[in-house]
Amino acid sequence: xxxxxxxxxxxSKSFGDKNVLRDISLYVKKGEFVTLLGPSGxxxxxxxxxxxxxxxxxxxxxxxxxxxxxxxPPHQRRLNTVFQRYALFPHLDVYDNIAFGxxxxxxxxxxxxxxxxxxxxLVSMSDYEDRDVESLxxxxxxxxxxxxxxxxxxxxxxxxxxxxxxxxxxxxxxxIELKEMHKKLGITFIYVTxxxxxxxxxxxxxxxxxxxxxxxxxxxxxxxxEPVNCxxxxxxxxxxxxxxRMLRDRRVSFINQEFDCVDEGFGEDVPVxxxxxxxxxxxxxxxxxxxxxxxxNSCTFKGVHYEMWVDTESGYELMxxxxxxxxxxxxxxxxxxxxxxxxxxxxxxxxxxxxxxxGEGKVQFLDTDFECGTEGFQSGDSATATISFKDVxxxxxxxxxxxxxxxxxxxxxxxxxxxxxxxxxxxNIWVDTNDIWDKxxxxxxxxxxxxxxxxxxxxxxx
Amino acid sequence: MNKRSSWALPYFIFLVLFVVMPLVLIVLYAFQDASGHFxxxxxxxxxxxxxxxxxxxxxxxxxLENTLLCIAIGYPAAYxxxxxxxxxxxxxxxxxxxxxxxxxxMRTLATAELFNMAGITLGKGTLLFGMCYDYLPFMIYPIYxxxxxxxxxxxxxxxxxxxxxxxxxAKVTLPLSMPGVVSGIMMVFMPTVSTFAxxxxxxxxxxxxxxxxxxxxxxxxxxxxxxxxxxxMLVIIAITTVLQGSDSREAAEGGAI
Numbered sequence: 001x002x003x004x005x006x007x008x009x010x011x012s013k014s015f016g017d018k019n020v021l022r023d024i025s026l027y028v029k030k031g032e033f034v035t036l037l038g039p040s041g042x043x044x045x046x047x048x049x050x051x052x053x054x055x056x057x058x059x060x061x062x063x064x065x066x067x068x069x070x071x072x073p074p075h076q077r078r079l080n081t082v083f084q085r086y087a088l089f090p091h092l093d094v095y096d097n098i099a100f101g102x103x104x105x106x107x108x109x110x111x112x113x114x115x116x117x118x119x120x121x122l123v124s125m126s127d128y129e130d131r132d133v134e135s136l137x138x139x140x141x142x143x144x145x146x147x148x149x150x151x152x153x154x155x156x157x158x159x160x161x162x163x164x165x166x167x168x169x170x171x172x173x174x175x176i177e178l179k180e181m182h183k184k185l186g187i188t189f190i191y192v193t194x195x196x197x198x199x200x201x202x203x204x205x206x207x208x209x210x211x212x213x214x215x216x217x218x219x220x221x222x223x224x225x226e227p228v229n230c231x232x233x234x235x236x237x238x239x240x241x242x243x244x245r246m247l248r249d250r251r252v253s254f255i256n257q258e259f260d261c262v263d264e265g266f267g268e269d270v271p272v273x274x275x276x277x278x279x280x281x282x283x284x285x286x287x288x289x290x291x292x293x294x295x296x297n298s299c300t301f302k303g304v305h306y307e308m309w310v311d312t313e314s315g316y317e318l319m320x321x322x323x324x325x326x327x328x329x330x331x332x333x334x335x336x337x338x339x340x341x342x343x344x345x346x347x348x349x350x351x352x353x354x355x356x357x358x359g360e361g362k363v364q365f366l367d368t369d370f371e372c373g374t375e376g377f378q379s380g381d382s383a384t385a386t387i388s389f390k391d392v393x394x395x396x397x398x399x400x401x402x403x404x405x406x407x408x409x410x411x412x413x414x415x416x417x418x419x420x421x422x423x424x425x426x427x428n429i430w431v432d433t434n435d436i437w438d439k440x441x442x443x444x445x446x447x448x449x450x451x452x453x454x455x456x457x458x459x460x461x462x
Numbered sequence: 463m464n465k466r467s468s469w470a471l472p473y474f475i476f477l478v479l480f481v482v483m484p485l486v487l488i489v490l491y492a493f494q495d496a497s498g499h500f501x502x503x504x505x506x507x508x509x510x511x512x513x514x515x516x517x518x519x520x521x522x523x524x525x526l527e528n529t530l531l532c533i534a535i536g537y538p539a540a541y542x543x544x545x546x547x548x549x550x551x552x553x554x555x556x557x558x559x560x561x562x563x564x565x566x567x568m569r570t571l572a573t574a575e576l577f578n579m580a581g582i583t584l585g586k587g588t589l590l591f592g593m594c595y596d597y598l599p600f601m602i603y604p605i606y607x608x609x610x611x612x613x614x615x616x617x618x619x620x621x622x623x624x625x626x627x628x629x630x631x632a633k634v635t636l637p638l639s640m641p642g643v644v645s646g647i648m649m650v651f652m653p654t655v656s657t658f659a660x661x662x663x664x665x666x667x668x669x670x671x672x673x674x675x676x677x678x679x680x681x682x683x684x685x686x687x688x689x690x691x692x693x694x695m696l697v698i699i700a701i702t703t704v705l706q707g708s709d710s711r712e713a714a715e716g717g718a719i
Binding site for chain 1: 613615616618619620621622623624625626629633634637638640
């Protein structure tokens with residue numbers, strides 16, 4: 001089982017000046033069910049299309065069974081694809097759709113017959129051979145698309161969001177069937193989806209992607225319980241993501257409170273991100289167990305559990321899921337198990353940009369001129385500009401702004417929003433704010449002279 | 463008649479006056495002699511007139527040749543125009559369609575003048591050239607439309623299933639573009655059967671097509687014989703339409719202009 005069937009090495013790809021994939025390295029073991037998971041535009045489909053052979057990497061290489069795939073055209077690759085919108089041939093009936101690949105290989109017709117019937121049985125679509133594909137429902141078309149791919153006995157089956165077009169009930173049923181099919185066929189499945197729940201249900205291994213980069217690779221349980229960064233924690237399941245400080249090994253402070261935890265090796269008194277899943281915050285009536293108190297400010301029934309938002313005494317807002325509701329306005333006592341606190345290294349502590357001093361009191365970074373104190377620097381010097389998250393001002397108009405950008409992600413940190421703003425030149429500015437913005441908002445960005453700190457080292461962009 | 467359906471009244475009157483009436487008149491004239499009595503003589507005249515029959519056969523032949531020529535030139539052109547790797551600009555598409563904006567008669571006259579200047583004798587070759595030049599856009603556009611709208615994932619799926627590039631074309635792209643071809647055939651074949659201006663100008667009336675003799679008869683007040691000839695052409699067009707009828711719905715999707 002440990003044999004690598006696919007080895008992706010340092011693959012990069014850009015369309016125009018947009019980097020879709022940046023230095024992706026990844027391997028897939030034979031027989032594995034691997035899911036590429038990420039929001040739309042994260043590059044997962046691009047990666048899948050490269051495996052299928054419809055796109056070529058700009059840099060890096062893809063190996064299959066140790067052999068470079070770069071020059072192998074799609075029709076010679078021993079893998080088959082299930083397309084997002086199925087791409088069943090409308091001019092052929094169900095039988096001819098499935099037999100398409102076999103006929104191209106000049107398979108004898110009695111053998112084609114046997115194989116088509118077998119695979120139709122596998123997808124529970126026997127007796128549908130003569131049907132017109134356009135007369136089939138979405139779920140049925142999906143099955144035929146899968147049958148058409150697996151009848152060729154590929155070594156790898158690529159699936160590009162195959163369930164996205166189905167309704168919820170049908171999707172759940174197909175998930176179970178896909179999982180069983182994977183077990184029965186024993187071939188490698190590489191699956192692309194933006195649905196985190198689907199990924200958790202189906203996969204042996206999940207590859208979480210964002211912004212053209214792999215964020216984390218691991219089993220569903222690893223990814224859920226031990227996300228490596230805020231993006232993964234936020235994208236997979238519900239989370240409370242909070243600013244914290246690692247005091248020493250196994251001791252962390254957040255929401256103005258110290259907690260025992262199980263993480264080690266961060267050093268002493270280091271800023272960290274802390275993730276606590278909403279189902280891991282427990283209510284108690286025992287004052288001895290209570291770690292902190294809070295007041296319930298909303299309570300919503302979600303089917304199996306209740307989702308409650310509470311305000312802690314220290315001024316943070318937390319989400320809690322529990323089977324029992326607590327009335328809005330009530331004071332509750334809460335605790336968190338050390339096991340359930342996930343501590344993550346902060347990806348960055350402030351915005352840092354490589355900049356150029358252009359004159360007395362003038363610097364240039366992010367393709368924009370800023371004013372700031374330049375004592376100790378001469379015109380033409382390179383330096384690093386540091387701006388803390390909370391010192392970046394967002395404006396809802398372009399006038400008075402130094403530059404403009406779009407809000408690409410919003411993270412609620414319990415007492416503030418942590419926004420990622422992408423400038424027009426494609427660079428990111430991270431902003432802490434209490435104001436409510438929406439994803440996709442077009443904003444003006446203003447940085448005051450006194451907020452910019454210059455330091456000597458010219459290295460370390462971002 | 464309720465209020466809604468009364469809105470259809472102007473169209474109803476229009477259809478009766480300009481579609482139904484002329485058709486009825488053609489049928490009536492076809493079965494009458496000059497003095498207005500019922501007769502089948504006009505039909506017997508056509509079916510025993512060797513000249514008329516050979517003109518008829520020639521018209522069908524020229525129309526078929528022109529249609530095939532238009533497919534042979536138009537399909538590759540449409541394919542190239544619809545392929546984003548080969549054609550990145552919408553301007554080229556417009557350039558191909560642009561000749562349709564110029565009056566067909568003017569184009570034909572200009573073409574004839576060009577042949578005269580080049581010293582090329584007018585005949586069947588120049589006739590086919592002129593027809594193809596006039597009707598090619600009507601073939602290119604519907605095929606281009608179908609190819610352009612075709613989901614690229616069909617070709618990718620075929621390739622994925624092991625089809626070499628030419629197999630992708632033969633087994634998927636071509637069959638899926640047939641509605642466009644059918645619609646192109648209808649828009650080229652039918653008008654070429656009935657055209658008379660092109661043959662008149664581009665052959666100096668050396669080659670007479672069916673449209674020409676209809677025009678001559680009507681011009682010389684041979685109303686009854688002209689009506690018979692028109693009726694026969696209508697039947698031919700009806701037959702081609704019915705033959706393509708099974709595909710006509712898809713052809714309509716293929717998009718006329």
